[in-house]
Amino acid sequence: MIFDTGLTRSNLESFLHCTTPSAKSKFLPKSEIRNLNRLWHPQERENVEYFTLSDLWSSYDEWSAYGAGVPIMLNDNETLVQYYVPYLSAIQIFTSNSPVNSLREETESGDRDSFSDSSSNVSESDKLWRWDGCSSEDGGSEQDSGWHVNNRLGYLYFEYFERSTPYGRVPLTDKVKGLCGRYPGLMSSRSVDLSPASWMAVSWYPIYHIPMGSNIKDLSTCFLTYHTLSSSFQDMDPDDDINGAKRKRKEVDGISLPPFGLATYKMQGDVWASGNCGRDQEKLVSLLSVADSWLKQLGVQHHDFNYFTGIRRG
Template sequence: MGGSDSCESWRNMSNLQSFLHKTTPFVPSQSLPKSSIRESSHWQALGKDTVDCFSLRELWDQYYESSAYGLGVPVRLPTGETAVQYYVPYLSAIQIYTSKSTTALRNVGEDSESDSWSDDSESEKQSKSWDATSEESLSEPDGSWPARDRLGHLYFQYVEYCPPYGRVPLMEKVTELAQTYPGLTSFKSEDLSPASWMSVSWYPIYHIPFRRNVKDLSACFLTYHTISSSFQDNMPGDLEKEGCCNIGGKNGKGSTEAVNRIPLPPFGLATYKAQGTFWLNPESEDQEQFATLYSAADSWLKQLRVHHHDFSFFSTHSTM
């Protein structure tokens, strides 16, 4: 996920905007006629005749480099100096809903249960299981989700319970899970219903140049991304023009080759140890943007009746 150094637009961004920009994967895609997509009723809301689709394998490849070396996010320090903070991505949670039934459902997340993080409160320790629902229990919550037609069939779900030091980077975790659930790497986005999503947790490892006592750089983040093409019309227009600033895939840093790419910017966000004006620039729209993204993540989890351990922890410990 190490974006292209040739993209200098970050200099006009706040630190939060820089982070969100750099953690947006730009996945190689192809345009398919809407009529050719299986269960096309999922896609009728899109306002165009074609749908940009991608393979999940190509999506995970975007995290290849950052899983190995970290993702560099340019930030501006309180002194006015600039630095690059590196983060490692971890798979925090994922749900894959397909347009038609594929295999019997199994819970995987429960195998990774562990004691809560060392400073968890008793209220956070009360739930140790992935509180995902079966298709039968997914009735319409407040009319928001038409149960079966919209959600599709739950093929796979996972949530991480291990503390950060017990986790493996995203690429390694996906490779491990795909041995049991091959759809993780074989499915294409057109196979998935709009309810499919993933959450990535980002933990800092080091920054260059090194500066002592910059506590703001210890912040951690949770980003939420759709892994279905159904929301692509809602993507900001400027993202579609900035495929060079991706997160750095398997083929090198910030490839600028002529390849159609679809951006999957975070639709939700939660933070831990991110505070003050370092991450929320009062001269920008950071506060409003963060509130919108946090609310979207919270609403999404509630609608799908998911207990996301990392989100609960970040929410009860966040000082933003």
């Protein structure tokens, strides 16, 4: 069985292409352009495009329900389609506004998320503030995170780090719907208002392939993709890099968010790494390095990344 959609790309390129979300593009009213954070948007522009997080999540609806189909070329020149389901692995959203009021909400266990109140002490903005997160089951953080409040990084509005086993997770769209009830910014936030430090990671687990019957170890490979959520990178040329990873600005049907980082698990053969005359192997190494660098720069421990890469903590 041959699928024309996958013939012009290597298997790795096919996966990256088929799992890249694209959100509907909107234009910022000219009256609002002057109010943009100039540290995050230093270039003067007449037209500013952005997307809302709700439109981004919409691009995952079908994949969450049925899986994202990825055409894969096998060694015998036959092609099958492997389906992957996306799960929200991690997310951090930084904004220009203090989240003190918006995130003081009751959790299911009756505890409150605690923040430093910058209005109570003139030097508070120079201190580390901490969100004592709750468990993944009630939609908060899986870890404590300390951040300097500054103009460049912004304020942490929301973070989530999944720690459940793959079998205990719900697909990305269902997870986001469960979280947005208490954190409406997960739907209403605009990419143009988010700090360059805003990001998410999506874990992709294989569920089945068509036609069935192929017994190839690499078909059990799992992926972890990293995506920026900020419009700060949308002005980049297609050949520009984000920490060494090339990023396309947009596609015809919207703003595309290809991964700037990648990690894999259970990659046991050459299905994914043998394409492009060895360049796919180089790309895998490069994207893994970028993901590692990104997490280190933000000072976070990403459970799935540690697991995928064999890092065991505690």
